[in-house]
Amino acid sequence: MLKLQNKSILGLCLFALSVTSNANNIDERTQVFNIMKKYVESTACGHTFESSGDLNRTNINNVYLISNDRDTGNTVYFVFWGGDVGCNVGSGTMSYYMSEVSRYSKSRPFLVQNNDAFGKNVNINFRFIQNIRKIKNDEFEIISWNYADDKYGGVDGGNNFPANKFKYIVKNSDGGWHISKQSLIEQNN
Structure with missing residues (x-):
């Protein structure tokens, strides 16, 4: 009975850890999404963070965790979005981007690193x-x-x-x- 109880407690602890980890990941993704939205709003027109237009709207599902070192906090996300960078408003000025948003440690903020995360x-x-x-x-x-x-x-x-x-x-x-x-x-x- 004691072995079964210990396994149940271990299982419950692992479940709680997984739920907490997933909640932290969702909070972080939301934070990265909001940082990227502010960046895009200050650099592009007709972008996919806007609520109107016929572009595919950027949402939390366009934020992809690439790497995360839980010990140091070094974390990399890619964010897929579209817009007219520089607001040139011409034929062919709209494009899509995969931007890298990352931080070097838990004590540092997330920053937009580039708009060509694939290089x-x-x-x-x-x-x-x-x-x-x-x-x-x-x-x-x-x-x-x-x-x-x-x-x-x-x-x-x-x-x-x-x-x-x-x-x-x-x-x-x-x-x-x-x-x-x-x-x-x-x-x-």
């Missing part, structure tokens, strides 16, 4: 992203259109109508993000 070497046209899905902390699936090229062909319909729709798998390995798989899923001819 400069990930050759995806962020203007035409249709869907993004986190597979794991170090892997994302992205659906986006891109312009015609020698490898895939296709016919562009001008600046705002690229020829090829791709599914990309983006992974973080060997110290950086890269496209590990690219599949053509639709093409304008």
Whole structure:
């Protein structure tokens, strides 16, 4: 009876720890979301944090935990959003971004680090992203259109109508993000 009671108590403690950890993660995600919203409101127009427009609205589900060192507090989030950075209000000035918001320790605040969290070497046209899905902390699936090229062909319909729709798998390995798989899923001819 004592063994069963100890297992029950251990199970209850683990459950409580998991609920507390999940609640902390939700609180942190909300904090990161609000920081990113303030940043976007001060740098872009027609953005996905606004309540109107035909853009996909940014919400808490667009905040992705990438890494978290519970001992030090070093934590990295990626936030997916869209907008016209610099408010140029022209044809082709709207784009989507994956921004990094992180902190170095528990005693430091979360800060927006950049708007290209995957780095400069990930050759995806962020203007035409249709869907993004986190597979794991170090892997994302992205659906986006891109312009015609020698490898895939296709016919562009001008600046705002690229020829090829791709599914990309983006992974973080060997110290950086890269496209590990690219599949053509639709093409304008």
